[in-house]
Amino acid sequence: MKRTLFLITLVSVFAALLSAQDDAAYTAAMKTVNPAVRAVNPAITAKDNAAVNAAGKTLLTAFTTINAYWTAKKADDAIGFSATAKTAASTLATSTDADAQAAALKSLQGVCGQCHSAHRVSAGPGQFTIK
Ligand code: HEC
Numbered sequence: 001m002k003r004t005l006f007l008i009t010l011v012s013v014f015a016a017l018l019s020a021q022d023d024a025a026y027t028a029a030m031k032t033v034n035p036a037v038r039a040v041n042p043a044i045t046a047k048d049n050a051a052v053n054a055a056g057k058t059l060l061t062a063f064t065t066i067n068a069y070w071t072a073k074k075a076d077d078a079i080g081f082s083a084t085a086k087t088a089a090s091t092l093a094t095s096t097d098a099d100a101q102a103a104a105l106k107s108l109q110g111v112c113g114q115c116h117s118a119h120r121v122s123a124g125p126g127q128f129t130i131k
Contacts, residue, residue, distance in 0.1 A: 023130060029062040036062070037112075040092060040105050049096045056092025059108070063089050064102050081115040084108075 036058040043051035063085040070078035084107060091104035123129045 011032045022069060022072075025065060026130065027128075032058055032062050037105075037109065040101070044098055044105065047098060052095075052101050053093055055104070056089055056104075059089035060086065060093045067096040075119070078119050079116055081111040081118075084111050 036055040040052055041054040043049075043055065063082055067079065067086050068081040070082055088104040088108035091100055094103065094109070095101050119131055120128045121131045
């Protein structure tokens with residue numbers, strides 16, 4: 001009995017550790033998003049495809065991590081938001097057409113707020129956690 005209890009405790013400690021690690025990877029990915037998004041708009045205006053594509057690649061990497069996170073959590077709305085973000089990011093990563101880039105940026109920025117109001121909790125100034 002004691003041994004079983006010990007094993008259960010051990011397993012839950014590992015599960016908590018693993019999920020803390022996932023959350024850290026998630027936050028690290030999310031921190032790369034803002035600067036990349038900010039770089040896109042001026043790059044589109046300047047018709048600097050290399051810069052648009054580079055920022056798009058950063059976004060694609062971030063939203064691939066983020067989409068995998070929510071897929072593992074089976075949170076359907078967040079899976080949808082991050083899938084939309086991924087599709088938009090992959091357009092930004094490859095497209096050299098300014099109209100397609102602008103449309104992708106718009107679709108990407110459309111999901112930030114939707115997912116944040118559903119899944120982001122404020123934990124003090126500039127601090128956020130996931131729900
Ligand atoms: C699928 C859900 C989802 C989408 C889409 C999403 N976010 Fe987030 N974001 C979160 C969650 C949850 C947090 C809180 C956890 C964290 O801070 O890592 C967060 C945190 C952040 C943070 C704070 C990071 C930190 O802790 O310092 C920034 C900045 C951010 N998001 C920017 C964006 C921008 C910009 C977009 C759109 C281009 C976006 N996010 C799209 C879910 C999402």
